[in-house]
Every structure is written in structure tokens, then in C-alpha cells.
Amino acid sequence: MAVRYVVEGGKPLHGEAQVSGSKNAALPILCATLLYPGETIIDRVPQITDVEQILLLLQDLGCQVRREGERIFVDATHAQSRPLPREKTSALRASVLLLGPLLGRFGEVDMGLPGGCAIGRRPIDYHVDVARQMGAEVQRKDGSVGLRVSSLMGGQVVLPEVSVGATENALLLAAAAQGPTWIYGAAREPEIYDLAGFLQQMGISVCGAGSDRILVCPKAMTATQYAVMPDRIEAGTLLAAAAGTHGKIFLHDADWRTMGRILSFFGRCGCRMGVEKGGLWLKAPKRLRACPLLLTKTYPGFPTDMQPLSAAVLTTAKGTSMIMEQIFENRFLHLKSLNAMGGRTACSGRVAVIDGVRCLQGCVVKATDLRAGAALVVAGLMAQGETVVENGQYIQRGYGALEQKIERLGGRIRLEEGR
Ligand code: UD1
Numbered sequence: 185m186a187v188r189y190v191v192e193g194g195k196p197l198h199g200e201a202q203v204s205g206s207k208n209a210a211l212p213i214l215c216a217t218l219l220y221p222g223e224t225i226i227d228r229v230p231q232i233t234d235v236e237q238i239l240l241l242l243q244d245l246g247c248q249v250r251r252e253g254e255r256i257f258v259d260a261t262h263a264q265s266r267p268l269p270r271e272k273t274s275a276l277r278a279s280v281l282l283l284g285p286l287l288g289r290f291g292e293v294d295m296g297l298p299g300g301c302a303i304g305r306r307p308i309d310y311h312v313d314v315a316r317q318m319g320a321e322v323q324r325k326d327g328s329v330g331l332r333v334s335s336l337m338g339g340q341v342v343l344p345e346v347s348v349g350a351t352e353n354a355l356l357l358a359a360a361a362q363g364p365t366w367i368y369g370a371a372r373e374p375e376i377y378d379l380a381g382f383l384q385q386m387g388i389s390v391c392g393a394g395s396d397r398i399l400v401c402p403k404a405m406t407a408t409q410y411a412v413m414p415d416r417i418e419a420g421t422l423l424a425a426a427a428g429t430h431g432k433i434f435l436h437d438a439d440w441r442t443m444g445r446i447l448s449f450f451g452r453c454g455c456r457m458g459v460e461k462g463g464l465w466l467k468a469p470k471r472l473r474a475c476p477l478l479l480t481k482t483y484p485g486f487p488t489d490m491q492p493l494s495a496a497v498l499t500t501a502k503g504t505s506m507i508m509e510q511i512f513e514n515r516f517l518h519l520k521s522l523n524a525m526g527g528r529t530a531c532s533g534r535v536a537v538i539d540g541v542r543c544l545q546g547c548v549v550k551a552t553d554l555r556a557g558a559a560l561v562v563a564g565l566m567a568q569g570e571t572v573v574e575n576g577q578y579i580q581r582g583y584g585a586l587e588q589k590i591e592r593l594g595g596r597i598r599l600e601e602g603r
Contacts, residue, residue: 185601187576189587191564192596193546196327196431196468197222203419203437203463205254205412207582209378211278212352213412214238216244216382218285219360220405224386226256227411230418231584233577237275241268241282263289270296277349279489280308281538284353287315287331288360295328306512307525308595310343317341318357318365338363338402338558346371346482351398352379360398360504367398373483374442378413386411412590414439415488418583420446421558423466424493425590427454428566432467433593435498440464445486449478449494453501463480474503474540492518492559501525501540511532518556521549525567546571551578565595 203229214345215238217224222299229235229491239249239256248433265286273279273296278293286293297308307351312322312329319337323330335392338361342353349578353373356379358365370376380393419438426433429451440447440459447457447464453472458465464578475498480488496503500524509515516531523529524547529538546569551557557579566573573579579586 185577186574188599188600189561189564189573189576189579190598191546191561191571191573192383193544193567193571195565195594195596197426197433197565197590197593197595198431200434200436201422201589202420203435203592204228204373204412204584206378206415207232208373208417209235209375210235210346210412211238211380212281212356212375212482213382213410214286215278216359216379217279217403218242218247218260218263218282219289219356220386220408221261222261222407223257224258225411227407228254228260228500229412230254230415232580232582234276234278234581238278241272241279244268244272245286247298265290265292267294268296272501273297274299276409277306280311280349281352281356282317283311283331284356285360287320287333287358288336291334292332294328296328304508310345310347311321311353313344314341314350314354315357315410318361332381334530336361338365338366340366343367343369343422345369347427348373351376355383355390355398355400359383359402361402362464364399364401365378368396368398370396370398370576371482373394373453374416375415377397382408382410388448391600401450405557413442416442417487417555419443420490420592421493421562421583422589423450424497424582425562425565426466426593427453427468427472428497428562429595430468430470431593432465435464436463436515438464444484446490449475449486453497458602472497472501474498474501474505474538476504478505478507480508488512488515489555492556493562494520494524494568495529495536495538496559496563497531498538499541500543503540505538505540507538517552517601518559521560522563525563525571527563543568548574550574551575552587553576561586561590561597564592565597
């Protein structure tokens with residue numbers, strides 16, 4: 185359903201907020217529950233539409249799914265590898281993470297290509313290549329892919345480029361393979377470490393997650409209960425809102441250990457931060473400093489998912505900032521809206537230049553994807569007057585009750601059903 189966020193800006197955020205479980209960790213972990221023919225309990229699952237979509241897909245595959253607040257019960261005893269048509273898989277990018285568990289447990293998978301945010305090409309060739317290296321036969325059809333394997337072979341898997349999702353599928357396949365598997369060229373994102381933690385809890389031995397070489401030794405799986413890590417991007421979003429409005433906030437459960445370059449970005453802009461009592465605080469100066477060069481990189485670099493949020497914050501920083509987007513080729517669509525709000529930005533290819541202005545003016549803008557939408561909400565909080573962010577359903581894909589968290593921090597925001 186179309187929704188929009190109406191934001192009355194110009195008020196510094198102050199107070200405390202709770203960080204939810206990580207979207208990008210919860211999605212692969214929920215897919216991984218398919219590997220175990222019994223009940224698995226996952227805690228701290230964010231209440232977002234991407235999670236709802238993946239739960240629907242698990243139900244389509246024969247899993248029994250139950251939610252109690254942030255706790256999800258998945259019973260995959262009677263799961264089957266049924267074909268997943270494109271209409272179902274295109275709802276989100278993470279549907280591709282069903283490939284590993286389905287092929288691993290049942291030896292076959294037929295699925296439509298995934299969808300997701302329009303931030304670049306987003307092919308799945310690395311995912312398919314990993315399966316092929318482990319012995320799968322691949323049949324590509326228009327808009328879908330079919331894979332078959334009689335026995336998944338461990339051994340060595342080499343990822344051609346660093347990819348978060350393909351590393352996760354490699355882990356999921358390796359967990360169900362014959363014998364140990366070395367994964368070379370793995371992505372190092374904390375969400376991969378979290379998936380490895382879940383698999384370990386299930387009884388599988390995983391060494392080296394968080395580095396570019398991971399060793400997976402499959403063992404008999406057991407019933408598991410696991411809590412998803414806190415969302416470092418949601419935490420970064422709330423910090424951006426506090427920094428951009430010159431406020432001061434404390435985030436419960438924000439994990440500084442996973443947020444290195446996010447925190448150094450706010451530090452470079454002149455914010456002060458500290459870690460205490462299981463969370464972290466940020467206090468912003470009256471005017472932020474520009475960031476002469478900000479590069480998005482794979483972990484431990486500055487995450488591409490924080491790039492639109494950093495752009496919003498930098499629109500009113502003193503001086504000129506430059507951002508280089510190195511992960512996705514089409515991730516500056518938010519700049520047009522920031523300019524409509526009085527920002528002074530320009531981009532060419534993967535480089536954006538932002539000249540800081542004194543303040544933004546509210547207006548009607550449209551979210552083009554999840555993080556770009558969140559960036560426009562942050563810009564709305566920074567702006568004078570009212571900002572309406574249309575296509576708010578993109579934001580709901582990855583943020584649970586964002587408006588309530590911002591309201592509790594003193595921001596003036598409401599969610600409306602779109603017309
Ligand atoms: C994940 C995150 C997303 C984040 C991204 C990069 C989830 C659900 N999503 O997405 O929020 O922005 O990591 O940190 O965890 N590529 C290929 N072929 C492939 C796979 C990827 O060419 O088969 C390319 C992509 O187009 C992109 C790059 O590799 O340019 C990195 O993408 P990847 O790390 O795979 O991102 P996702 O796992 O889709």
C-alpha cells in the first residue's frame with residue numbers, strides 16, 4: 185500500500201531510541217532455517233515488510249511460521265523445494281538467499297530472479313557460479329533460474345568479486361555439502377559473521393567468518409534459538425537524523441564494533457560520540473563540517489547503504505563534500521530531491537559533489553528506494569517547514585516504525601496512507 189511520511193522539520197532530535205534487529209542479518213538467517221527439518225526460533229527480528237515477504241516465501245515452501253513480537257518460529261519439517269515464480273521472488277532482493285538452502289537440502293531449486301531496490305543492475309551470476317563450483321547444473325530461463333545437484337560437493341569455492349549475498353549463499357550451500365568447504369574471496373560484513381554465528385549455533389563448524397577466507401565443516405544440525413544482531417544501518421540512520429538536526433541522542437543496543445566507518449564519518453563532520461551502557465551517544469555541533477572525500481566500500485569501509493543518508497546530512501555542512509559510490513552504479517537518485525529542497529548537489533557517474541547550504545526547505549519529494557527514502561526523511565527533519573516523502577512503502581521495507589522512533593526523539597513526523 186502506498187504511504188507517505190509527513191515531516192515538520194527544524195527541530196533538533198533529543199533523547200533515547202532502541203535499535204532493532206538487523207534487516208540484512210535477519211533475512212539470510214530466516215532463509216537458513218530451511219536447512220533444518222524442525223523448529224527454529226529467531227529473536228530480535230525487525231518488523232519490516234522485507235521480513236514479511238521472506239516469511240510468505242517460507243510459507244509457500246511449506247514452512248509453518250509464527251510471529252510473537254520480535255520472535256519468529258519457523259518449522260521447516262514439511263518444507264519442499266517448490267518452484268517460486270518471478271511474481272513472488274521479485275518482491276525483494278533477499279529472495280535469492282533461498283537458493284542456497286533449497287539446493288542444499290533438496291538438491292533442486294527453480295526460482296524467479298530477485299527484485300529489490302533500483303540502485304544498479306544487481307545480477308545473480310556470482311550466486312549461480314558458487315552453486316556451479318559445488319557441482320550444480322544450471323539452467324537459465326527468461327526471468328528465472330533452475331539448479332540441480334545429486335550431491336553438493338565441498339572443496340573450494342572462489343568468489344569472483346566481493347559480494348555479501350553470494351558469500352551468504354556460499355555459506356548456506358557449504359553448510360549442506362559433503363565434506364568441508366573453503367570459501368575464498370568472502371565478503372567481511374558483520375551480517376555474514378552473524379549468519380555464521382547462527383549456523384554455528386545449529387551445530388555447523390564455521391571458522392574465519394569476518395575474514396575473506398571461511399572454512400565450513402557440516403555436521404548434524406540441531407534445533408536452535410538465535411538473536412539477530414542490532415541493525416548498524418538503522419542506528420546510522422538515527423545518528424544521521426540527530427547529526428543533521430544538531431541534536432543529541434543515545435541509541436540502546438547500537439553496536440559500535442560493527443559501525444567503525446559510520447562513526448568516523450560523523451566524527452569527521454564534527455560530532456562527538458561515546459559508548460556507554462550497551463549503546464552509544466552522539467552530540468552534534470551547531471554546524472557540521474563538510475567531508476572532502478567519502479568513499480563507499482565493502483566492509484570495513486563506509487557502507488553504500490549509508491551513502492544517501494550521508495548525502496542528506498552533508499547538504500547543510502559547512503564547505504564542499506565529495507562522495508564516490510563504488511558499490512552500485514545508480515545510487516544517487518536522492519540528489520534530485522535534495523536539490524528540490526534547496527540543497528546544492530551535482531553528480532556525474534559515481535561521483536557526487538555537495539556544496540553545503542545554510543538550510544533546506546521542505547517540499548513534496550518521492551522516495552526512489554529504501555535508503556534514499558530514509559535520507560529524504562532525515563532531510564525533512566533538517567529542513568524548515570513541511571516535507572512530504574511519497575512512496576514511503578520503500579522505507580517500510582527496511583525500517584520498523586521509524587516514525588515512532590523519531591517521534592520519541594522529539595521529531596515531528598507522521599505516517600499517512602497515500603492517495
Ligand atoms: C547486500 C545488502 C545491501 C547492500 C549490499 C552492499 C542484503 C539483503 N542487502 O546486497 O543492503 O547495499 O549488500 O553492501 O544484505 N554483483 C554482481 N553479481 C552478483 C552479485 C552481486 O555483479 O551475482 C555486484 C552488484 O551488482 C554490486 C556488487 O556486486 O555492484 C555488490 O553487491 P552485493 O554485495 O552482492 O550486494 P547484495 O548482497 O545484493
